[in-house]
Amino acid sequence: MNYNKKRWLILIASCLINLCIGSLYAWSVLSVPMAEHLSQITGMKLTARDLSIVFVIANAVGPITMITGGTINDTLGPKLAVLIGGIMFGGGMFLSGYANSVNFLIGTYSLLLGLGLGMVYGATISTSIKFFPDKRGLVGGLTTATFGISSVIIPPIAAMIISTTGVTSAFKIIGAVFTVIICLGAFFMEKCPADFVPEGYTPPSAGKQAAINKNWKEMLQTPVFYVMIVLLTCGAFAALMFIPMASPLAQNIVGMSVVSATAAVSTLALFNVLGRILAGSISDKIGRINTLALACVMSVIGLIMLYFCNKGDVVLFYIAISVIGICFGAFMGVFPGFTADQFGPKNNSVNYGIMFIGFALAGTVGPIILNKIFAATGSYKNAFLTAMVISLAGLGLTFVYRSLHKSKTA
Known part of the structure; x- marks a missing residue:
């Protein structure tokens, strides 16, 4: 198989997947209406500040599955790691649409989504870098950049969905769509062969x-x-x-x-x-x-x-x-x-x-x-x-x- 060409397809898939998981940062738009929604359900006056713990935990747990998922990625390959992580991420976003308390959100958004994000993020970046020993800096920049650009692209889309169908529907729609995209993208991911050397690249001595x-x-x-x-x-x-x-x-x-x-x-x-x-x-x-x-x-x-x-x-x-x-x-x-x-x-x-x-x-x-x-x-x-x-x-x-x-x- 000609991995010299296929590695670019793997890089594109990785970038698209990272764009999806970067929707974590739609939280800035989702938190205010979600606080209002939960206030109506619980009878407590909740604000976006009260829900900030949800986002903090989601960010903090990522390394756990980057490490455990990294083992899956290095042994069984990135396809499985991205599939599992994608279902966790999208499922966590989707189930957050059924939240009736802050603790529910911590379970779905902070833990399920956050842990799924770590598994996917680690697999896409590591796999891309392995296929590009000649361009590690550029590829690391591109794969992390598409994750970052999501914070610009996704919040206005989320805001539009919220204004049309409400905040709970926004969680469900974003979760369902991105689960499909991530899982489809997973099928383009492949484990980099240990002996792969790009054309024109001279590797270090054995x-x-x-x-x-x-x-x-x-x-x-x-x-x-x-x-x-x-x-x-x-x-x-x-x-x-x-x-x-x-x-x-x-x-x-x-x-x-x-x-x-x-x-x-x-x-x-x-x-x-x-x-x-x-x-x-x-x-x-x-x-x-x-x-x-x-x-x-x-x-x-x-x-x-x-x-x-x-x-x-x-x-x-x-x-x-x-x-x-x-x-x-x-x-x-x-x-x-x-x-x-x-x-x-x-x-x-x-x-x-x-x-x-x-x-x-x-x-x-x-x-x-x-x-x-x-x-x-x-x-x-x-x-x-x-x-x-x-x-x-x-x-x-x-x-x-x-x-x-x-x-x-x-």
């Missing part, structure tokens, strides 16, 4: 390749793993601190209207996607660690701009969130290939699933710190300073990585 194909236990025994996972946490921290609160931030800091703040959220999402593609491609040319170091520096610059934003500084605010969005996208686009480069492609499904815990940690702790700082000071300014320090720590870790890598190859 001895060197064997030396870097570490399993998860071997990976955890290397100091560089701990540097990398903390680096990922630092790099993702600033954006994940602000993304869930982007609209309130825009209104609070520069006095934007609700409509203008929504446009700011879309801008952040678009530059996040742009960062994934650009940085992934650039990292193939200048190196992963150089790209990540540059992203850390740019993140600090963006945060300084945010710190000096005041009422009416709309242009400065837009520039700041665009820069932060690009930097976040850089980490998301580069890290799948970076992990494969460091520990080998053979076990990358499980290895990247473990590495992704760094992302989940940033997404869980970031918003908590932001809210605590705002509650204590009545301002977001100190949160920007905190994020700057963490981004600078990330920059420092890029030098630690270089030192470890140099001593390893010396």
Whole structure:
């Protein structure tokens, strides 16, 4: 079989599947009407803030199935992993349309959907990277970018369905349609043969390749793993601190209207996607660690701009969130290939699933710190300073990585 051509079909299927599972981010549109719906059912006054735990847990559980699903992907192949994960994801979305309490939503949206997402996301990215050893950065950028662009495309579609048929129908329709698309896409997925080499690509020598194909236990025994996972946490921290609160931030800091703040959220999402593609491609040319170091520096610059934003500084605010969005996208686009480069492609499904815990940690702790700082000071300014320090720590870790890598190859 000619995998030189077929690998592009597998990449396209992976991107389409990731676009579907990115509908997790339709939560920003679904949460308000769902809170109203549950308030009517329960007789309790619930708000979108009361339901925020649903989204937080859905984000946090992904690494669990990225790791367990990675084992299925590496042994039985991505077709089965995507099928199981797709049914879980779509089923969780569909069943959420029958929710009659917050706990019900936690069971369906947070756990079933969130765990299904992790299994699918890990399988599509890892499989694509294995088929493209010659373009790991670009492919990592494309597969994560289509997941990210969903946050721009799906919410308006969800809002249109809600306005026409109601929020419970929106969950059911999105869940049913995406279950079908993901499961059909699964049949295009194939396990990459161990001996596959793309035309025109010269792989590392057999001895060197064997030396870097570490399993998860071997990976955890290397100091560089701990540097990398903390680096990922630092790099993702600033954006994940602000993304869930982007609209309130825009209104609070520069006095934007609700409509203008929504446009700011879309801008952040678009530059996040742009960062994934650009940085992934650039990292193939200048190196992963150089790209990540540059992203850390740019993140600090963006945060300084945010710190000096005041009422009416709309242009400065837009520039700041665009820069932060690009930097976040850089980490998301580069890290799948970076992990494969460091520990080998053979076990990358499980290895990247473990590495992704760094992302989940940033997404869980970031918003908590932001809210605590705002509650204590009545301002977001100190949160920007905190994020700057963490981004600078990330920059420092890029030098630690270089030192470890140099001593390893010396």
